[in-house]
Amino acid sequence: MGIVVERVDNPRPPVSSEGTPKKLADSKHRIDPTTLPKGYVLDKDGKPCRTCNSLLDFRKAKGMSAAAAAAKPVATDCPPDVNELGRSTWTFLHSVAANYPEQATPAQQGDMKSFLRIFGKIYPCWYCAEDFQKWAEDAENKPKVTGREELGRWLCDAHNEVNRKLGKPEFDCNLWKERWRDGWKDGRCE
Numbered sequence: 001m002g003i004v005v006e007r008v009d010n011p012r013p014p015v016s017s018e019g020t021p022k023k024l025a026d027s028k029h030r031i032d033p034t035t036l037p038k039g040y041v042l043d044k045d046g047k048p049c050r051t052c053n054s055l056l057d058f059r060k061a062k063g064m065s066a067a068a069a070a071a072k073p074v075a076t077d078c079p080p081d082v083n084e085l086g087r088s089t090w091t092f093l094h095s096v097a098a099n100y101p102e103q104a105t106p107a108q109q110g111d112m113k114s115f116l117r118i119f120g121k122i123y124p125c126w127y128c129a130e131d132f133q134k135w136a137e138d139a140e141n142k143p144k145v146t147g148r149e150e151l152g153r154w155l156c157d158a159h160n161e162v163n164r165k166l167g168k169p170e171f172d173c174n175l176w177k178e179r180w181r182d183g184w185k186d187g188r189c190e
């Protein structure tokens with residue numbers, strides 16, 4: 001379980017460890033969360049978690065002022081923050097759905113269920129993974145894997161669940177295949 005530095009206006013889930021902000025006096029890294037930006041997420045060892053935070057928060061946690069953090073150029077060959085990791089992962093997941101068989105065999109369906117179960121355990125933003133797992137375990141949200149259309153729509157719903165959590169607009173799931181397989185009807189993807 002990781003730690004979220006307490007903040008009321010943050011869309012991230014509440015801290016799941018007892019008591020927060022938690023002082024990590026025993027940690028090798030001796031991070032005092034009260035010195036971190038509010039809403040900053042630490043990893044399971046209490047270390048700064050790059051894949052759980054925006055680059056801006058990550059920089060602020062390293063002691064940069066908000067202005068300096070925003071002004072510093074973003075290099076393209078660095079480890080991903082929560083947003084870059086998310087964008088790349090959604091691209092991968094929706095592309096998998098877009099190329100899934102129209103009618104999957106029982107073996108393919110089993111593989112897909114296993115993949116999604118393992119994905120929910122290993123996604124490198126721990127609180128994202130926990131929320132995804134919890135959502136996908138609800139009876140009404142169980143992965144739908146019989147074929148491409150069903151999987152694509154299920155993933156679209158899963159993505160919309162995160163969009164809602166982050167206060168982003170929902171995507172129209174009738175358009176998932178245009179976005180991720182066929183390209184838009186106006187031809188701009190040709």
Ligand SMILES: Cc1cc2nc3c(=O)[nH]c(=O)nc-3n(C[C@H](O)[C@H](O)[C@H](O)COP(=O)(O)OP(=O)(O)OC[C@H]3O[C@@H](n4cnc5c(N)ncnc54)[C@H](O)[C@@H]3O)c2cc1C
Nearest residue numbers: 082083086087089090127128132156157159160162171176
């Ligand atoms: C499983 C998972 C859980 C996540 N949980 C969190 C979290 O708890 N907190 C957090 O800060 N970030 C989380 N993220 C990252 C977050 O979802 C975004 O990727 C990140 O905020 C960057 O957003 P973006 O606006 O660039 O677009 P993204 O949300 O990354 O979307 C990329 C593109 O996908 C398309 N799209 C958008 N919605 C849908 C949809 N419903 N169906 C199909 N296509 C769509 C759009 O064209 C969009 O430009 C999570 C990512 C994943 C993969």
